[in-house]
Amino acid sequence: MTRRFVSVWLSRWPTDQWRRRNRQDGPAGPLALTLAGQGGIRLHAVDGLAEADGLRAGLLLADARALAPSLTAMPADPAGDRAALVRLALWAQRYTPQTATDGPDGLILDIAGAAHLHGGEAGLLADLGARLDRAGFTHRLGLGDSPAAAWGWARHRPSVSDPVLPEGRGAWPLLLPLPMPALRLDGEQVADLARVGLVRVGDVHRQPRAPLTARYGPGIGRRLDRMLGLSAEPVAPQAPAPVWQVRRSFLEPIATREAIEAAVLALLRDLARRLEQAGRGVRRLKLTCFRTDATVQDLSIGAARPARDPAALLKLFRERFDTIEPGFGIEMMELTAVSTDLFTAEQAGLAVGGGGALALLSLLDRLVNRLGEERVGRPLPRDTHRPEAATDLAGEMEAGLADPAFLPAGGGSQGPVAPSGMRFPDPVPASTPVAMGDDGDRPWPKAQPRRPPPARPRTWRVEGPRPLLLLHPPERVEVAEPAEMLWRGRCWRLDWLEGPERIRPDWWRARLGPTRDYYRAQLADGRRLWLFRTADDRGHWYLHGLCA
Template sequence: MTRFVSIQLPFWPTDRLGWEPGLRAALLTKEGSALVLAAVTEAAQQGGLRPGQRLADALAAFPDLPTQALNVEATAAALARLALRCQRWSPLTAPDGDTAVLLDVTGVAGLFGGEPGLMDDIGAAFRDFGVSFRLALADTPGAAWAWAGFGDGGILPVGAIRQMLAPLPIAALRLAPEVLAGLHRLGLRQIGDLLAQPRAPLANRFGITLPQRLDAVLGHRPEVIRWHKTAPHYAERTPFVEPIGTRESVEVALRHLLERLILRLTEAGLGVRRLAFTLERVDSSQQSFTIGTAQAERESARLLRLFRDPLDGLDPGFGIEAARLEALETEGFTRRQAALDGRGAEAER
């Protein structure tokens, strides 16, 4: 079973610029000899402005409308950086089009107390980031994107794609404009209308892309995604029922996380060279502590000792609601190292 999160950022080109909330403004591009609105702020859209509108018409409605040129390359680069930042939730992330980020969260939700906890954590981070967003989690990338943009958002139950997406408009399939127009002329307006049609006539009339797109959304055909793939992700996270704040409780959490992480590293034949211990405060801020070793290590007592001096700077704020331990750098753990390690020798046999 695969699971994916779509983070849609409908106003990303303007939101990323950090303009004042509520500012009615637009980014411009040229179409022929005319200037048109390439992107608008949320406030501008609420005021009736839309991408594709001629600048002259927009200025007739709002003479003092602030504008600047859209920098396509910078906008795309900023989205790519955001996708990398999203690796706090999954090692597999990627920009999805111009205004979305996709995460493969298969097997990840347990680190956050389940899928609701994962979605809550992502939502809290993006609210703090100060951008407009919509979230959805589903079995396929296409279903997550459709549910975020055209459905209610949130968690789509496992196996519920066909039922839940059927009422959505066919625009949720990300089809070409001419295909959408042709389907509308035939009276096919919802995904359910397409699901009820034989595939061969659809392919003959609109090309093979249409049935392929349907199959991908339903999970019958894999989607090709260029992930920002990093090395295998070794991390453990624990949420707390009640916020903690003492050094003793933090060290207990660290000890438990080390034991779980080292078990996984041992199974993979690895030791750790660099570790990051991150405390997530109740106000969504974080405090991180990083240690390094001269050679691969997986003795929890030694690693715990290395954290003792950095933890002198512990600042729990109003309380710590979760802790995360991540192996930033790993390398192979040899039999000789395992023998010297003592406890690890048995695991290597």
């Protein structure tokens, strides 16, 4: 199969992108984008009206205003333009998954095996050009056997010529008359070749290769071979084509929530059928919405365990549908399973407590997708004496909440219970043999005993009771005689004060902070507090926690 490439040249990319970014038609007069350069502020890009007035990129802004007093100059954003070009390359994957950015103002599309899906090469170019026109981009297209040929044809072909080049050597009569910049040479090389009369691609093609390489180096010959299809040119796609992906285009753009939900449910059903055949479930899904204004919106969800139930996954998407902005409508949706895993079927109805385990997983999934993965987790102990740093919040995936060992037990021995109410896995007895089948009497191999892996017990070991709520940071209080405490502008009476419990800095780390003496106190109304004062400054008291 012959490989064919489409080159998209956005000839007014920075200025067109500026107009789109500001959601307006722009000024009526000439427009230029500026950047700080040598000698002052210089023009970075100009539109058609500015170019008609004699303005070019690189001109000083002061000189440009002298030539065109009505010029509107706005600061350029090269980083934003590059990011927008990447998004446009991802949008172009509606035609082929092999798309990439090509320089600061172009795209390259490998359409091998994809043109027939859009009515052939001419139909694909017509659809692509029409969509870019509606989006407000000034562009030119070129199609050839190699990326270099498509690049040169899109930028330097005659305006009345067909953008589609013939296949094979039939394109040479059209490529050889192109000017020398069509080989993608820099200005200095073009000027050196022009001084010896080489101004067309055909002029270089007629020269003996050895003298040309000896004088100008191998770069010119290499670029000529790439344009004529005599050597290959690698093209790295913007992103690898995902394995688990389904997409759906719409005859009319959709914008209502009901239509979006129906489309997502249909995509989930299509993906579930494919996953079921492979025996897999999804752990992370990404929904991509292609809007009519050539912009792309992404929406991602995650699951604690492999899942493929369309109704359950749709519930997770519903938590995020409010973030979708359809604009003038969504014309295509793409659903990608970013992460998958082997799917294990479960029957929870016959197991005591099994329904509660599945309900907990469903709750965790909803909380993670609504609040964010970094805000949902369970506490894990840390090796420190400081009460405020004694725990870390581990994420859902990091903490292993999806592991059945951390789900509520259905019966029997509960085993050690973590502070979050989830049980730890029971240790396996060292004498339990591994099943080896009916021929276990053979002298070798013998069944080896299964020993639990060495691991530190994940429990909190503290010397005294701890409060339910810690204040961060601790609040300054005044403790006066007889048994009175001033806190938040009020005077509280202390019934009793018990302590101290001394907590020192971690001896295995740098000794940061003073030693603290903690006391348990009870107010006259029955509330209990956790107070401390530093060992080196006994005049200052702090309230650190509230007890039950």
